[in-house]
Amino acid sequence: MLSLVLTVLILYSCFLNNGSCDLYDELKELKTEFDIKLYQRLAESENRTNLIVAPASVSISLGLLQFGAQGNTFTQLENALGYNIHDQRVQDFLYTRYEEVTNSSQGPVVQLACALFVQAGTHLSPDFIEHTALWANSSLRKTNFSEPNRTAAQITEWVTSNTGGGEADSICLDTVASPLNQVAVVSTMYFKSLWQKKFSFTDTQSLPFTTAEGFTLKVPTMYHMAEVNYGQFHTASQEQLSVAELPYLGATVSMFVVLPSERTSLSQIESHLSAKIITVWAKSLKRMKMDIFLPRFRIQSYFDLKMVLPALGITDMFDPTEADFKGISDQGSLYISEAIHNAKIEVTEEGTKASGATAMVLLKRSRTPIFKADRPFIFFLRHANTGSVLFIGRVTNPSE
Ligand SMILES: *[C@@H]1O[C@H](CO)[C@@H](O)[C@H](O)[C@H]1NC(C)=O
Ligand SMILES: *[C@@H]1O[C@H](CO)[C@@H](O)[C@H](O)[C@H]1NC(C)=O
Numbered sequence: 461m462l463s464l465v466l467t468v469l470i471l472y473s474c475f476l477n478n479g480s481c482d483l484y485d486e487l488k489e490l491k492t493e494f495d496i497k498l499y500q501r502l503a504e505s506e507n508r509t510n511l512i513v514a515p516a517s518v519s520i521s522l523g524l525l526q527f528g529a530q531g532n533t534f535t536q537l538e539n540a541l542g543y544n545i546h547d548q549r550v551q552d553f554l555y556t557r558y559e560e561v562t563n564s565s566q567g568p569v570v571q572l573a574c575a576l577f578v579q580a581g582t583h584l585s586p587d588f589i590e591h592t593a594l595w596a597n598s599s600l601r602k603t604n605f606s607e608p609n610r611t612a613a614q615i616t617e618w619v620t621s622n623t624g625g626g627e628a629d630s631i632c633l634d635t636v637a638s639p640l641n642q643v644a645v646v647s648t649m650y651f652k653s654l655w656q657k658k659f660s661f662t663d664t665q666s667l668p669f670t671t672a673e674g675f676t677l678k679v680p681t682m683y684h685m686a687e688v689n690y691g692q693f694h695t696a697s698q699e700q701l702s703v704a705e706l707p708y709l710g711a712t713v714s715m716f717v718v719l720p721s722e723r724t725s726l727s728q729i730e731s732h733l734s735a736k737i738i739t740v741w742a743k744s745l746k747r748m749k750m751d752i753f754l755p756r757f758r759i760q761s762y763f764d765l766k767m768v769l770p771a772l773g774i775t776d777m778f779d780p781t782e783a784d785f786k787g788i789s790d791q792g793s794l795y796i797s798e799a800i801h802n803a804k805i806e807v808t809e810e811g812t813k814a815s816g817a818t819a820m821v822l823l824k825r826s827r828t829p830i831f832k833a834d835r836p837f838i839f840f841l842r843h844a845n846t847g848s849v850l851f852i853g854r855v856t857n858p859s860e
């Protein structure tokens with residue numbers, strides 16, 4: 461009944477907006493496509509390490525820069541993101557998306573924030589200041605790039621306060637004191653939730669995990685038997701993989717665990733990822749009762765996006781002579797000297813930090829199919845209603 465009402469509402473609003481439904485679908489796919497490409501470029505450059513990225517927060521920060529960019533700097537951002545931020549419908553789409561994703565009323569807490577650290581004394585365009593104030597938890601901060609260590613400390617403090625507190629590596633800026641007007645763009649995302657069906661602490665035990673290099677480690681591995689959505693797929697070149705969906709409390713967000721078959725490497729699956737593939741997986745999973753084994757893991761990734769955005773065609777904004785941010789400041793010479801991204805996730809039995817595990821040997825014979833993440837896997841957190849990819853990452857070594 462509810463879904464019928466929703467369908468009618470959606471059809472009705474498409475009718476009213478005359479064709480904007482196509483645009484909506486197109487934006488949805490473009491956005492996910494950007495998310496996946498970003499992950500793929502990062503995965504290539506960070507060889508074989510655990511990693512996590514929150515594409516939603518990266519595209520929010522690039523969207524903000526797009527407001528202030530002009531000329532070729534703007535065009536590069538438009539080409540990479542796939543949309544023009546000056547289109548009101550695009551703004552509405554992105555803003556609604558942001559509100560849906562950060563809505564904590566159903567359980568998961570998603571904190572997303574973006575800040576531009578700008579050289580103190582730079583005159584900023586009032587238009588840009590206003591856009592920032594209205595844009596998805598964004599803020600402008602003044603700093604003095606002639607004092608790089610203080611700037612680094614300010615950025616570290618801001619990142620820490622936006623990723624659930626706790627310890628944080630201090631950020632190392634490769635900024636040199638320079639008379640040019642620099643901007644550091646920083647984006648963060650933090651997620652906290654309980655599982656819909658908790659794993660029991662007493663069922664966690666040390667089990668083997670085989671790395672890509674062929675080493676076998678013993679890692680704390682959570683276990684439960686549950687009804688989950690599960691499917692087996694293969695890539696165009698016939699590499700096998702299986703996908704299990706583990707919902708978080710409220711079922712608005714799920715973790716999809718993508719496990720290659722034993723003979724398939726993670727990179728073969730990574731290069732196969734696309735917005736369409738993810739949608740196909742999410743739609744074709746079948747509900748079944750399974751024994752689930754998943755290692756506990758904790759990943760915090762800092763990325764210098766300067767190393768990866770050029771691979772997506774975004775170069776001019778990092779170049780002091782090419783960057784055009786006249787929409788941020790008419791003083792000219794503004795360029796992006798740092799683009800820092802931080803994402804953090806901790807996966808435990810219930811969502812809080814796990815206590816010392818007791819090893820209970822679980823040896824029972826049953827006919828229940830098994831999903832056992834005992835080798836490198838990819839995971840992504842997907843918002844069910846919108847299909848948004850909140851996080852995407854991989855675990856190559858859960859004990860790191
Ligand atoms: C990744 O590491 C492996 C071995 O450690 C090496 O053979 C390969 O060339 C590396 N790839 C990249 C892109 O650095
Ligand atoms: C958050 O979600 C709840 C329940 O789905 C809804 O009632 C509420 O309006 C939403 N809030 C925002 C700010 O979208």
Ligand SMILES: *[C@@H]1O[C@H](CO)[C@@H](O)[C@H](O)[C@H]1NC(C)=O
Nearest residue numbers: 562570571572573597621622
């Ligand atoms: C917005 O940012 C503030 C701090 O900068 C943070 O406390 C808050 O949770 C964020 N809100 C959302 C919805 O992410």
Ligand SMILES: *[C@@H]1O[C@H](CO)[C@@H](O)[C@H](O)[C@H]1NC(C)=O
Nearest residue numbers: 579580581603604605606607
């Ligand atoms: C930035 O720091 C330098 C070196 O400490 C100082 O000379 C300059 O006045 C500072 N600029 C601003 C705007 O505070």
Ligand SMILES: *[C@@H]1O[C@H](CO)[C@@H](O)[C@H](O)[C@H]1NC(C)=O
Nearest residue numbers: 607608609610612631632633
């Ligand atoms: C700034 O930090 C660098 C590296 O952490 C250190 O070598 C240097 O002495 C620091 N400079 C100042 C002025 O504190």
